[in-house]
Amino acid sequence: MSLPLDCLFCKFVAGTLATEIVAQNERAIAFRDINPQAPVHVLVIPREHYADVATLAAADPQALADLIELAQEVALDEADGEYRLIFNSGPLAGQSVFHVHGHVLGGRKLGWTPA
Ligand code: 5GP
Numbered sequence: 663m664s665l666p667l668d669c670l671f672c673k674f675v676a677g678t679l680a681t682e683i684v685a686q687n688e689r690a691i692a693f694r695d696i697n698p699q700a701p702v703h704v705l706v707i708p709r710e711h712y713a714d715v716a717t718l719a720a721a722d723p724q725a726l727a728d729l730i731e732l733a734q735e736v737a738l739d740e741a742d743g744e745y746r747l748i749f750n751s752g753p754l755a756g757q758s759v760f761h762v763h764g765h766v767l768g769g770r771k772l773g774w775t776p777a
């Protein structure tokens with residue numbers, strides 16, 4: 663697991679690297695994915711650093727609930743509340759940034775080719 667100081671997404675939270683934040687609450691922020699896979703592709707992350715969703719759920723279930731609440735808010739704003747929320751866990755599943763993030767995908771009829 664990368665240390666928070668080395669973590670790209672921690673830098674977005676701290677504001678030491680710029681990104682376009684589209685929504686936020688006390689515990690989480692949402693910003694657009696740099697390589698969108700759908701008309702709406704927003705990443706939701708907790709302000710605190712956890713490597714993956716299971717680690718977050720075990721350590722701070724309320725922070726995960728707040729993360730999902732923010733995902734729902736973004737989806738209501740941008741995709742009529744119809745969306746897919748994906749947490750890749752581990753390199754084999756496609757995780758490339760080890761600060762937990764949910765992908766909020768929507769804005770069109772989504773395909774289903776996850777594997
Ligand atoms: P993962 O592959 O870990 O599930 O998702 C990481 C996501 O972060 C990818 O969809 C990738 O496009 C996105 N990403 C990587 N670097 C940046 C960046 O510098 N800015 C933004 N906004 N997204 C990034």
Ligand code: ZN
Pocket residue numbers: 665666669670671672673710711712760761
């Ligand atoms: Zn981090």
